[in-house]
Amino acid sequence: MSANSFGRFLTMTTFGESHGPALGVVLDGVPPGLVLDVDRVQEALDRRRPGTSSVTSPRSEADRVEVLSGLYESTTTGAPLAMLFRNEDVDSAKYLALQDVYRPGHADFTYHQKYGFRDPRGGGRSSGRETVARVAAGAVASQILAPWQIHVRGWVAQVGDVVAEVFDPAVIDTNPVRCPDPAAAEAMVACIEAAKEAGDSVGGRIRVRAEHMPIGLGDPVFAKLDAVLAGALMSIGGVKAVEIGAGCAVVGRRGSDNNDQRDRTGYLSNHAGGVLGGISNGDPLEVALSVKPTASIGRPQQTVDAQGSERILEVEGRHDPCLCPRIVPVAEAMVTFCLADALLAQRALGREPPVR
Secondary structure, X not given: OOOOEEOOOOEEEEEEOOOOOEEEEEEXXXXXXXXXXXXXXXXXXXXXXXXXXXXXXXXXOOOOOEEEXXXXXXXXXXXXXXXXXXXXXXXXXXXXXXXOEOOOOOOHHHHHHHHOOOOOHHHHHHOHHHHHHHHHHHHHHHHHHHHHOOEEEEEEEEEOOEEOOOOXXXXXXXXXXXXXXXXXXXXXXXXXXXXXXXOOOOOEEEEEEEEOOOEOOOOOOOXXXXXXXXXXXXXXXXXXXXXXXXXXXXXXXXXXXXXXXXXOOEEOOOOOOOEEOOEEEOXXXXXXXXXXXXXXXOOOEEEEEOOOOEXXXXXXXXXXXXXXXXXXXXXXXXXXXXXXXXXXXXXXXXXXXXXX
């Protein structure tokens, strides 16, 4: 694994910057002979793209996928599968004044200190726009998983102090915040718009569930399924915590409460979140992500410039007032990719789960 690559048996390498000509991803390890539905890749990208509602960035990008290699007559060849996404609505003017100023909450300072140089346009490589490549990779991974009928679904469970109390999966993609609770969704939109009006931003919580999980995915000791998932999800910009199953709630429990007992039909609870000893146990995989408020806000903040002088900064530009709605498809993609990689690892052991 390198700084820009992820995976063992199925790897993705992403490239490109927020305000560069294009972004892209190269997938290696895609099995040959897979009839790839490129339209499904585009559908996944459409769920992530900006400019779709009042609670997302107004930047307008079509994010049309261009397949450059690894595909012949709609079938994967086993060669690296390369996909490109051209930037079409780039406006770098607001970033010219930020070339020597470190934005609070951003990677400007750390990138500059590490490399001695940085691309100030939209955050360059550290921009959330990099995730367009991850979503495309996840859409390919989902087609690798299709014979096992593994279904990955994410949703926004909380924005600010608004918590979803109802779970209706049918309404997740019918509201701009991707919340399964219609009443909470309206309150979340109001919360985000109020923060936006105040020149501020708001954080939240995302949940991802994978159903129809096979038993046996994941490897001890360092390639535990939950460890790999945690690393994958923490690599998404803005994610500050990842929980598997009961997560942080285990702190206040006793073993008698937290252990998932079982009878001949299976487990009687799922506090483990579908993973035991780093290996999937057949129960649904349950993951939660805590997402920080967007760092780019229009309120005055204290910072310093590259010369060490103190400055007061108000960030301008096009930004999401809440990252959660657009992180949902990214989180789904990363979970899906991890599961496809784990399944291919299991295939290499000669113990591939039976197709459903």
